[in-house]
Amino acid sequence: MDSKPEPILTCTHVWKLFGRNPEQFIAEHPQITDELLARNALIGAVRDANIEVAEGEIFIIMGLSGSGKSTLLRCLSRLIEPTHGQVMFEGEDLLKHSEKQMIQIRRHKMGMVFQHFALMPHLTVLGNVAFPLEVQGIDRIKRERRAREVIELVGLQDRESYYPRELSGGQQQRVGIARSLCVEPKIWFLDEPFSALDPLIRREMQDEFLRIQSMLSKTIVFITHDFNEAVRLADRIAIMKDGAIIQIGTPEELIINPADDYVEEFTNDLSRAKVFTAKTVMGPHNPGISTGGQVSGNTKIQDLAEDLIRSELPFDVVDHNHTVIGQLSRDAVIDVLVKQP
């Protein structure tokens, strides 16, 4: 990220422990270690999580099953009460809110998409999408008008009167997406939204997701266990293991500078050309050398491959103001792509 906007959602030192008297345990132990947890028969589902999500950012929490990513997400919306820590949303501490205030915040500011869609079986597509507004007590004509708008946004306009069981998995999740966007949330939680879908559909839905996001620019917290999906969609990724966040960074940062072997393990299989941009790979600007042309710093290496093969000469890399910020040579590209970790 070039400029750093104010974070809209931060969580600091969030812990979620399961077991007996976890609050007391945290209060008594300033330094918590694995052995200490084991000795007290406590399970650390989330351990000292710190994240900051900026406005308009796609923030992805990636981890394998049991890594605590879903628990962390639910701590952010207080579906699960964190044992300890602070969750700030728009400058207010969520954990200090009463149940009533939380209901209001969830009604108007949060939207969530679920792994298994969580559609109401007895309601039509229209009824499902309008449900969050119905709960708010908005009259039928108004809420159905709004619901039709979002249904159109996800491309299901001809399926409004269908029941969930009559839809394919991909279509069901489109309903889930439409429903979560119906209230125009400030923050959009997606809990492994595409994990239950077939690979081809998953890809299609990822494209759909990016399309919708390009129109709406929501602040997003997205959970996945699929590193490829994370790299494809994320502005920044947090990698979790055993309840702790190991590393937070842009996809490129994770690949260039993995915090440990565990992170590196994920990055190994990745096609670097798809992730790296010219900006990352470029060398310093050298005005003396003649160049083959200009490329934008945000272009992926993969998309430059043809130019690089065609031209012997290096390219000038420019930023969005067309100022030259560096130089991209074929050798540098090859170096990065084939470099063994």
Added chain:
Amino acid sequence: MKTAVSTAERFEFTHSWLFAWLVAIAAVAGIWAGGDLWSWAVKAPKELTWKIEALGSCTSVRLCVTGFFKFMVNNEAYVFPWTFKEFTRAVAACIEFPYQIIRSLFASGFAVPLGDGQTWQSPPVSWLGLTAVLTVVAYRLRDWKLALMVFLCVAYLAVFGNWESAAITFSSIAVAVPIGIVFGATIGIFGYRYEKFERAITPILDLMQTVPIFAYLVPVLFLFGFGPVSAVAATVIYAMPPMVRLTILALKTVPGEIKEFGKMVGCTKRQMTWRVLIPAAAPGLMVGVNQVIMLSLNMVIIASMIGAGGLGFDVLASLRRQAIGDGLEAGIAITLIAIVLDRLTQAWASKSPAPSSDPPPTFLQRHRNLSLAIAVLLLTTLAGFLWPFFAQWPTHLEVSTGQFWNDLIKWININFFDELEAVKVFLLLNILKPVKAFLLGLPWPGVLILLALAGLQLGGIRLALLVVACASFILITGQWTKAMITVYLCGISVVTATLIGLTVGIIASRYQILKKPVLVFIDTLQTLPSFVYLLPVVMLFRVGEFSAMVAVVLYALPPAVRYTLYGIEQISPSLIEAAKTSGCTKRQLLAKVQIRLAWPEIMLGVNQTVMFALSMLVITALVGTRDLGQEVYIALTKADTGRGLVAGLSVAFIAIITDRLISAAARKRKQALGL
């Protein structure tokens, strides 16, 4: 319990149990052999009584219960703000009022006062109109097949002359079912919301479902007197527990994501319950509704003993007259009502609501179908004044198969009397009598030791304590001998039913063509009211323990077949394929794979068979057994609450002992198989 012995440690473990069993059996045999020395142990003890000044007439468990109910009724207890008597009267009024309306509507017609002490009796709803409306409803809900079935079932009631009785029975059901559903669902919702409440009601529900039906009748009779109100009250009490359970279960099985979704869109607690949880749990709740209907139908027949009237009374009367034909026809009528209600509610539940559109403005337009139905009913009823055919199926066209059945039984009795008698006598002398003598001869401390040991091995110390406590209750209330007769009749019936059930189940699972007829047959057996079984049995074998056994076996057969079939069919096909590719013959496949893997389910089937057998056994008191059932029956005729409840509880405790032991064994086996 044989488990996969993999380590030396476990091997020793199994052996130490074997040793313990040997010691226990030796001890029991010792007590039995030394019967002269320890006569107190061999003879069943008398009822435990005590004399404590402060407790007054409460000198034994039985008398305490009786005293308690007397105390409640005699204006001494208060259910704020009324006395208990006023309370029961209020309840009775709440039942009586809707019952009378529905009964007048469908069965007897309304009595309209005309002044000068004269009344005019309006006709009940026309049978023709009702048949037509129900048929059309069935068609609208599903298809012409359901419509045809409903038509035939309802027409049967008219043609066989059961219409009025059926209408009376239906009135009881129509009052009992909604009350059962509303109360059951409410308690269920509370149980779901408050875990402590659930834990408190679970044992009560367990007990309610195991106490035999007759035993309910005694206190209800005492509180509400003889009549339809008592019958409805007993029906509600009997039919409610499954609704409570299924409500809790249905709400619990709503996917976690749906609950989270409800929270995320900001539902209040009330919205969460009514807008999210209940609609999402609807299929499970409908199973509960269905159960309430089925159990109510079952109970309302038995409740005829305390004045329910209707079809149940017809069956009971024909049992007393030994008119098998009439009884069978009335019994089938009940089954048909059950089928119609069952299918219609299921069709209604699975029908998807119409797509949302703006509601039309006027009442008639909004409820077009309802208005049409009312119009049809009204017109056909009015037409009854002009043409009697509309009011009632002509008596001379009524069909009865009664004579045929009576002749059939007579013919069998004349031609095969010796054969039947020979079978009966042989079984009585060689199996029933020796088993009975053996069980009655068992010293009670020995039985307690064996039960405790079984409990200890299968479920640990808590199970052992529970089992011994249940058995001790029977002991101190002085019902040991009668309980042993119950155990003996039940045991023999269960063994027989299980053997037949296993065989039928295995055969049906192997030959797919047989599966459907078998399922239809056991479904029919299961929906026939329990009284009906007694009819042919009594007429062929006359009263006595043998007749009771045959009736119980018939009644307890369905679960044995069903669970065997289910157990074999739920085995993963890949395991069967694995066995086949390893070269198993059909016999090996059955013996080495299917039966072993189906064992936990088969055990649960046995468990259900025991429950069914016990509930039927109590009813067989009508044909002269001398067990706990007879005790309950006597109490019912004397309205002796203490005696009835104590005997009923004893039956329930026998059921609980077997249920807990068998379930624990099945669970252990399942764990050993890693399922």
